[in-house]
Amino acid sequence: MNHIFYIMGKSSSGKDTFFRRAVSELGLTPIVLYTTRPIRDNEKDGREYHFVSRDTFDDMMKNGKVIEERTYDTVYGKWTYFTAADSISLSSGSCIGIGTLESYLKIKEHFCGDTVIPLYIEVRDDIRLIRAIERERTQSAPKYTELCRRFIADSRDFSEEKLIEAGITFRFDNSGDEEECFSEIKRYINDKDVLK
DSSP: OOOEEEEEESTTSSHHHHHHHHHHHHOOEEOOOEEOSOOOTTOOBTTTBEEOOHHHHHHHHHTTOEEEEEEEEETTEEEEEEEEGGGOOOTTSOEEEEOOHHHHHHHHHHHOTTOEEEEEEEOOHHHHHHHHHHHHHTSSSOOHHHHHHHHHHHHHHTOHHHHHHTTOOOEEEOSSOHHHHHHHHHHHHHHTTOOO
């Protein structure tokens, strides 16, 4: 049986890095989400996200192509992230994606049973903030106000109560050595005996 491994965690916890490594080193098929937010420096359409207009999102919603969506009222306007039906295909093997607790629950409901396996990454807040600032500093037009909004929102979105409600019991600590954390994730995936 093929599975969907779903990476979650607060901003700057290392999700994107582990996602890329799981795709390249474990051969998992990437789930590429859609977003209406502007593309960042060093991002490529179809790799990190499918970058679409608000009108395209509205059309996809109207035509029943969206599995789950969430919209954030940012300091730069409303940005929507969503998973479309064409984002996930289990026919050729297990997949890996990145999202929020809410998106995880909706995808889990959509696919039923034990198909969706959570991979929750934790990082101490002080380390996350430093990482976020360092990443934003590399952008041609840093958006520090949005970084702060997202950092604060993460406290609500990934509260301990919500993690428990979602059934997230196993966690991976990425506050220290990234290689050690990825090794734990790799072992966890392999222990599920789902990779061929």
